[in-house]
Amino acid sequence: MPAVKGARRNHGLVPVNFRRKKARGFLALSKEGIRGVVEAFASAARRALDAGFQVLEIHSAHGYLIHEFYSPLSNQRTDEYGGSFENRTRLAREIVSAIRRQWPERLPLFIRISATDWKEGGWDLDQSVELVKQLAPLGVDLVDCSSAGLVPDQKIIAGPGFQVPFSERIRRDTGVMTATVGLIETKEQVAEILAKNRADLVLMAREFLRDPYWPLRAARELGYKISWPAQYLRAAPPDSPARKPLDVETLKAKGMN
Numbered sequence: 559m560p561a562v563k564g565a566r567r568n569h570g571l572v573p574v575n576f577r578r579k580k581a582r583g584f585l586a587l588s589k590e591g592i593r594g595v596v597e598a599f600a601s602a603a604r605r606a607l608d609a610g611f612q613v614l615e616i617h618s619a620h621g622y623l624i625h626e627f628y629s630p631l632s633n634q635r636t637d638e639y640g641g642s643f644e645n646r647t648r649l650a651r652e653i654v655s656a657i658r659r660q661w662p663e664r665l666p667l668f669i670r671i672s673a674t675d676w677k678e679g680g681w682d683l684d685q686s687v688e689l690v691k692q693l694a695p696l697g698v699d700l701v702d703c704s705s706a707g708l709v710p711d712q713k714i715i716a717g718p719g720f721q722v723p724f725s726e727r728i729r730r731d732t733g734v735m736t737a738t739v740g741l742i743e744t745k746e747q748v749a750e751i752l753a754k755n756r757a758d759l760v761l762m763a764r765e766f767l768r769d770p771y772w773p774l775r776a777a778r779e780l781g782y783k784i785s786w787p788a789q790y791l792r793a794a795p796p797d798s799p800a801r802k803p804l805d806v807e808t809l810k811a812k813g814m815n
């Protein structure tokens with residue numbers, strides 16, 4: 559693809575640079591480029607399988623390429639990848655289908671979406687529900703419901719468990735399993751979310767940075783037996799099993815990868 563004079567050599571879906579608010583500096587992806595992206599996702603899935611991963615999550619949130627395509631705020635294309643909902647979500651469907659041809663049916667496929675752009679006129683929860691209805695029959699098993707990350711003037715209303723309503727609604731309206739994430743820090747929060755069927759899985763990030771052994775501590779406080787690193791067994795509750803490393807060769811020999 560020829561370089562545009564003065565352009566940063568980034569490829570996006572449309573020639574928009576949000577920071578400069580001017581339609582210059584980026585090259586719109588050609589159809590050939592889009593085909594290449596879809597193939598690259600599929601070959602990455604194949605490599606993940608060969609490396610022994612058991613779960614795959616497609617990143618389609620936080621302003622990454624698939625999100626840029628499905629949001630009307632960033633997608634200003636005029637071809638079959640832009641305009642209508644059907645067109646803006648085409649890339650997501652193509653990527654899921656291509657990955658599923660590489661990633662076996664018996665292994666779970668997750669997708670992280672931004673359930674809303676937190677901006678008027680942008681991507682929202684209703685569209686997320688429709689997208690998930692389309693992706694489920696193509697082989698998505700679980701939707702990881704995050705939000706935002708596309709535009710600088712988003713207005714996020716954050717607080718404890720602030721994204722739980724997204725996973726709850728998507729789960730309820732589509733019948734697809736969901737994960738929730740964002741400002742979930744205590745085992746009581748996790749238990750309530752799961753008990754009230756507001757998500758099938760709770761994901762945590764920053765609390766694990768503050769307290770990397772959070773799962774071990776929570777399990778101990780709840781009297782729930784889980785495996786510990788073998789070298790830490792002397793600190794574990796009595797009869798805790800030792801954690802076993804994943805043995806890729808054994809999995810391969812059993813045909814499980």
Ligand SMILES: Cc1cc2nc3c(=O)[nH]c(=O)nc-3n(C[C@H](O)[C@H](O)[C@H](O)COP(=O)(O)O)c2cc1C
Pocket residue numbers: 617619620670704739740741742761762763764765
């Ligand atoms: C250091 C750090 C790095 C992160 N990197 C990513 C990332 O690469 N991709 C992503 O989707 N989210 C990333 N996140 C966001 C987390 O996945 C998660 O959605 C967010 O932190 C909210 O959950 P929490 O309140 O439990 O931290 C990152 C968060 C932190 C703190």
